[in-house]
Amino acid sequence: MSQLEPGDVLARRYLLLDPLAHGGMSVIWRAFDQSLHRLVAVKVLTASLHTDHGERVRVRSEARAAARFIHRDSIEIYDYGETVTAKGGVAAYVVMPLLDGTPLAERIAEGPLPWTEAAAIALRLARVLMAGHARGLVHRDVTAENVLLTADGPKLLDFGIAAWAGDPDDDRGTPPYVAPERLLGAPTHPAVDVYALGVLLFAMITGRTPYPETTWEEIEAARRTDPPPRVTGVPHGVASLCQSCLAHLPDERPTAEEIVVSLTSALGTAGIARQVRRGLTVAGSAMLALSVLLWFQRPEPEPVLSPQVTPPSSAPASARVMESSPAVPVTVEQAVDGFHDSLEAGRTCDATDADVVLDLKQVLDHLVRGSAVTDTAELRRKVADRAREGRLAPACRAELLAKLTVIDRAMKPD
Template identity: 75%
Template sequence: MSRLEPGDVLARRYLLLDPLASGGMSVIWRAFDQSLHRMIAVKVLTASLHTDSGQRVSVRSEARAAARFIHPDSIEIYDYGETVTTNGGVAAYVVMPLLDGTPLAERIEKGPLPWSEAAAIALRLARVLMAGHARGLVHRDVTAENVLLTAGGPKLLDFGIASWAGDPDDDRGTPPYVAPERLLGAPTHPAVDVYALGVLLHAMLTGRTPYPETTWEEIEAASRTSPPPRVPGVPNAIATLCQRCLADEPERRPTAAQIVSALTSALGTVTLGRHVRRGLTVAGSAVVVLSALLWFQQAEPPERQQQARVAEPAPSPTVTARLIESSPSASVTVRQAADGFRTVLEARTPCGATDADVVLDLRQVLESAVAVRHGPEESRTENLRTKLTDRMREGRLTPACLSELQARLDDIDAAIQPD
């Protein structure tokens, strides 16, 4: 297609202002919606659709399916359309909200990210992919250019032009992120997203993609016989996961759900380590204070000690519970995380098909989970996780809904013992 320029208008409505980012498949423009008078982002596919009517039908179908896929970490789709370019070609475009953020590609250009930050970003993206794959959608272009770092966390762009799993192979994708089997014409499969996520994780950890090839010709000419490169200087679990995502054979790669589990475990281990170190420090300080108190108590005359015991009754269990409930570090953050669980549970997407009695039951178990308990804090969400698994097995909870609710439970667990 011919190159679009600032000032061009798509569908007599969307005024293109300036390009924000470009990748192997598309260009993102900052634009103005002249009908609704709001700033938007417009992603225009770089390939023309005018030579293949079947492809046009496929793209429309995929865009409609993706528009129905709504996820907190994926960009909502406002509109989809096709426009005739100046040279007679047909270009597809997707209209999205204009978010304030930085492309992940720009962040990587500044150097490698700390492994925990890279793992946290990959975890959020893996959750989006897991939810999309559960609906039969494959993104096909998970790249640093398609991830926007916002105040609310990373957002995955371009689910507006996704594909159904099993669709014939096509030329969509950005070369450094393209899985090897796509060069052989293999049908679209969720494993191609996993490979791309592995490339992205490697790039975040090292500042560069795992292989030097950047064009289709270079990738097709490359002969790779060695195992995927291993990232140095990061925990073994992260380095191994990255290598598994980059496996040449699709069946050897983990699923998006397995990536979520692995990254959650790796990040949870680090958090637990910080809590243990923090606990040891606090315990050490408590020993010093207790020793000092005992020394002063022993130094006091016996009659003073007796008076103190009479004058200072022990706090009642009710008072203690109120102190715990009012402590910001003990319950406020947990309550906020619980609010996030309720918001997802009651949202139209992805949990809109959930029965009202299931919603009520889960809310009641949630309230019990976040209440002040006398048992170990680590068990707060155990019953709720079991409930979710049971409802999923009964067919009363969709995979996408389950994924999001489990993510909110992770937030609750993390909030129980904040740093």
């Protein structure tokens, strides 16, 4: 394909302003949509489609499939097209929203990320890949250049040029993220995305990719027989997961779903550890303050109580009130609102996928509206399934189950 320049117009609509990023398969341009009068991002494929009609048909099919794939952490596809450029080349392009953010590659260039931050980014990306793989789509170019860090979290670019699982492999990809089996011409498989995510996780933690090769020629010349390198300074589970993602054989790599489960567990454990350390610090400070107070406080004689006098209760006032008056009953509507609040506004569930939130809310609505239903057993099974899939954090699962207990009590008042 001939080189595009600022000022070129694609399909008499998209005015190219300036290039934003260059990848192994494409160039991203900041562009102006002259029909809708808005700024957009246009990804122009670098491979020429001028003489290969079959390639054009395949790219068009992949773009249509990806356009139907919608995920909160994947960039939406506005448009796809092919056009003859001013210099006679045939350009295939994908139009996407222009988001404000920083490429992950720039963040890695500044130095390694804390392992918790790297794992959180990898977790969000693994969820996108898990959803894509479930639909038969393989990204094929998961790289630091294709991840945009936004105020709403990391976003994965380039699902607009994904492939169907089982398709013949091609030369799309960015060294050194290319899986070894691609050099042998193996069909497209979700394991190539897992390998690339392993490279990305390694790079985020260490500041460098696991292998030094940076071109197709260097990768083809490399003969790797030793086990993949292992990151250090991180929990054992994270180090083992990253190493297994880099396995030479695709069958030895975890699935995207297994990555989600592992990283969710690792981050949940880290969060518990931080809470314990914070609790110990606060408790230690409180004990020190109490010791100082007791040291300087002069003891007073204890009052002598007559047999007729009943000592005041040592329980807090709130507890005494609870003893003397029954608890205010919670209605089913209030209990349901509490469950919704945990899903939508609670801190422990803030990273839950929007489709999971909608699914759980719909199941709950069906339960409370069903006259024959007297408990939340069905929804509890649904929550357990989502947690097993890695789509609910352990803390979120625990909070939701507690809310379901409140709903059960409201549905069966004493």
